[in-house]
Amino acid sequence: MSEIEKRQAAACALEEVRSGMRIGLGTGSTARHFVDLLGERVANGFECLCVPTSETTADQAAALNIPLTDLETIDRLDITIDGADEIGPGLSLIKGGGGALLREKIVAAASDRMVVIADSSKVVEALGRFPLPVEVNRFGLGATRRSLELVLVEHQAQGALNLRLNSAGNPFVTDGGHLILDALFGRISAPEALSQALLNIPGVVQHGLFLGLCKRAYVASPDGVRTLND
Numbered sequence: 001m002s003e004i005e006k007r008q009a010a011a012c013a014l015e016e017v018r019s020g021m022r023i024g025l026g027t028g029s030t031a032r033h034f035v036d037l038l039g040e041r042v043a044n045g046f047e048c049l050c051v052p053t054s055e056t057t058a059d060q061a062a063a064l065n066i067p068l069t070d071l072e073t074i075d076r077l078d079i080t081i082d083g084a085d086e087i088g089p090g091l092s093l094i095k096g097g098g099g100a101l102l103r104e105k106i107v108a109a110a111s112d113r114m115v116v117i118a119d120s121s122k123v124v125e126a127l128g129r130f131p132l133p134v135e136v137n138r139f140g141l142g143a144t145r146r147s148l149e150l151v152l153v154e155h156q157a158q159g160a161l162n163l164r165l166n167s168a169g170n171p172f173v174t175d176g177g178h179l180i181l182d183a184l185f186g187r188i189s190a191p192e193a194l195s196q197a198l199l200n201i202p203g204v205v206q207h208g209l210f211l212g213l214c215k216r217a218y219v220a221s222p223d224g225v226r227t228l229n230d
């Protein structure tokens with residue numbers, strides 16, 4: 001997972017943005033490169049208005065003088081550029097390794113087009129090797145966890161359900177003030193059904209399966225950048 005490859009993918013995505021566009025800014029180490037490159041353009045007079053998908057990205061973009069707004073002030077975006085933890089068939093995705101999945105999904109869904117940037121290690125034949133992040137309300141954690149465990153059994157999960165911890169060993173808290181349970185499936189054979197089953201649990205705020213949202217992915221490898229289209 002070289003930083004050079006991530007930057008190359010980010011540079012390809014930068015070619016998609018035009019002056020005057022409203023742009024969703026993703027979160028993570030790959031999206032960070034895109035924000036850096038956009039910042040260079042803004043410093044040279046490029047005009048855009050951006051919505052960040054996390055406090056971390058907001059801080060980075062603000063430091064680069066990228067004009068920011070939110071989805072209360074505007075309700076649609078032209079494009080969102082974001083990273084992914086896995087890219088599966090039909091550009092289905094797992095996201096949320098950095099805990100930003102809720103805002104990322106809201107921003108992607110409010111965008112005319114979502115473009116993913118990644119290195120080739122993220123491309124998989126079937127989603128599920130990366131633990132699926134499930135953002136849950138703190139209230140009722142035990143009950144929500146129990147319901148989630150039943151869904152894991154129904155969907156033949158090969159691994160466990162783990163409360164995400166931060167580096168200090170305390171529960172990781174998202175920008176929205178929620179917790180994350182990471183569910184290791186191994187192989188997700190029915191993503192749509194799994195998505196619905198997860199969303200049917202009252203304590204689930206959102207999950208990291210992004211289905212039908214991504215239109216294009218720029219995937220970088222030592223051989224160059226491949227374009228995958230939906």
Ligand SMILES: O=C[C@H](O)[C@H](O)[C@H](O)COP(=O)(O)O
Nearest residue numbers: 028029030083096098099100
């Ligand atoms: O919550 C984090 C996001 O979904 C990231 O876009 C995802 O985890 C990929 O991050 P990275 O580019 O650092 O691998």
